[in-house]
Amino acid sequence: MKQLEGGCACVAIRYKLTKPPLIVHACHCRDCQRLTGGPHAINMWIETKFVEVHGQKPKSFTLTAGTGKAHQVFFCGQCGTYVWSRYEAVPSDCLFVRAGTLDKPSSVWPDIHVFTRSKLPWVEIPEGVPAFRSFYRFRRSGRMRISSASLRMPNNPRPNLVKSTGLRGSRAPSDGRLIPGRG
Ligand SMILES: [Zn+2]
Numbered sequence: 001m002k003q004l005e006g007g008c009a010c011v012a013i014r015y016k017l018t019k020p021p022l023i024v025h026a027c028h029c030r031d032c033q034r035l036t037g038g039p040h041a042i043n044m045w046i047e048t049k050f051v052e053v054h055g056q057k058p059k060s061f062t063l064t065a066g067t068g069k070a071h072q073v074f075f076c077g078q079c080g081t082y083v084w085s086r087y088e089a090v091p092s093d094c095l096f097v098r099a100g101t102l103d104k105p106s107s108v109w110p111d112i113h114v115f116t117r118s119k120l121p122w123v124e125i126p127e128g129v130p131a132f133r134s135f136y137r138f139r140r141s142g143r144m145r146i147s148s149a150s151l152r153m154p155n156n157p158r159p160n161l162v163k164s165t166g167l168r169g170s171r172a173p174s175d176g177r178l179i180p181g182r183g
């Protein structure tokens with residue numbers, strides 16, 4: 001897979017992903033709609049250490065996520081482009097990089113759609129792509145499940161996610177399990 005590079009609108013922030021993302025979410029939650037001004041965000045879930053930042057350091061502010069835990073939003077102090085988020089509920093040190101900031105946003109496709117309960121009615125999810133009204137759970141046994149809670153983030157620091165289809169460019173091991181590792 002070609003290296004993924006991107007940056008903010010004024011080019012003060014440039015970044016390079018040194019590994020492909022673990023998974024790509026299309027998030028239809030209200031916060032993502034507000035932050036992007038669009039129907040959903042496209043978030044590339046990746047370990048922070050694989051996000052190489054050049055130029056200006058992004059600024060940030062904190063919102064409260066659906067989990068009740070902090071959602072830190074990072075943006076360019078010069079042009080205001082939202083570049084990524086960090087969720088306190090995610091156990092390992094990961095970022096959710098906005099795929100719209102890639103030089104070639106078509107390089108990644110959403111593997112999963114989440115929070116479709118607030119999906120705009122004219123957005124159609126492609127057939128065969130998993131979609132969840134809220135979030136999904138990770139199970140060690142490797143089954144992806146719809147959570148009944150409004151938002152349940154993985155509490156296993158090395159969650160396994162299986163049955164993910166349509167992975168394009170994501171780092172899915174050959175057995176189909178995604179393991180957000182830490183080292
Ligand atoms: Zn900028």
Ligand SMILES: [Zn+2]
Pocket residue numbers: 027028029030031032033041115
């Ligand atoms: Zn969201």
